[in-house]
Amino acid sequence: MTISTESVILLISALFVFWKLIGLTCFTAGLVRSRNTNDILAKNVVLLALSIAFFILVTQHLVFSNGINAYIPTFTHHLPTPALPGFEYTRTLFELFMPIIPLYIISGATAERLRFWPFLLFSLFYLGLIYPTVAYWTWGSGFLHQVGFIDYGGAAVLHISGAVASIACLVYLGSRKGHYDQNKKLLPQPGANIPLAMLGAMLIWFGSIGLNVGTALIHAPQGLLVANLSLVILNTLIAGSAGLLGALLLTRIIYGTIDITLLFNGALAGIVAISANPIIVNSSIVALIGLIAGILCMFAIMTCRPLGIDDPIGAIPVHGIGGLWGIISASFTYYISGVQNTGVDWSQLGLQSLGVICIITWVFVTSLIVWSIIRFSIGLRIKPTDEFKGMDIITCGMNAYPEFIIPGQEKS
8 A cells, every 4th residue: 555545544534533523522512401512512622722732732742752661751852754744744633633532521521510621721631641641652652552452443542541531530520410319319411402412423433434444554553454444444333333232222121212312322332342453354243342332331321320420421431331341352353463363362351451451540540630639729610500500601601502591490
């Protein structure tokens, strides 16, 4: 494959990932209550601009550095390779979207409570410290890359890290007002715009095709994508479909009805799971990975809610559990020297477990420290009275759906 062809593939993949970001925004905006919609839109659009600028100035120079050692990256000025300038510029374009994905996950999981400016402040720490270290370990010249840890598409680097950083925030943030009644019974707080959430879920699915293709092109063993470009796309569709069907089956058995939002989450969990290794020849294994991801995600959602883990969009189960299962399942079908190996490899399973433990520990501890500093300095959560009014008024001074606001609604 020529360099120019690789550049074109990566360029198209980058545009697909941009649509994924749009999908994540629509999905979150559709599943929060109407009085908190503009806050999500403001966070995500400002974060997009902030992350792009910060990536160019700081993040990429840490991720692609030589490092002090295999564990600690250093700031090394990163320039496109003179021999491959076109491809390197395109790679920079693709890579700059990567750290935005986990931050959008955090935006959704902490929706309706986390204030605008503390979120952006944490994002700077994430872009300058937390993400570069994980990406350096896995995708750079760090120790996880050296030992053979498999995460081609970011199941751990992007998805698990976003979920874990969200959990660290929820330790301090707590649940939304009205999430439980006086008897500690869970009260439903449905999203304001399910069609918008469905559009978002489909765009995430669409964008994930580009994410998996691009990351496989960059991070998978050399030459694998040449014959398997269509396979990566097919696997993304199969895993998402299987995850949705798994969620459908489980919700029908348990609730007797079809919860459309849970179906979305099941599909997304399957997509997240297959991102760890989207180059699998056996479609049956891909379907099984997606099916199990969808079922595990549903169990996780049903477990999180009674435990008081208030995640309005199900981001933590989707990205955390889906990503964890994806990393573990990569031990079943993987490549060594370009040859596919099928069956559980216990040494590879050990490497996968080691890698995910290191990433979870690093992200949780550093995130908890940063959230603690922000909490005790400028605060994290909006006031209870402001929460009932809605974050749209507090953050943006206007409602997203002004024609549907009923006088006195902010008190409910």
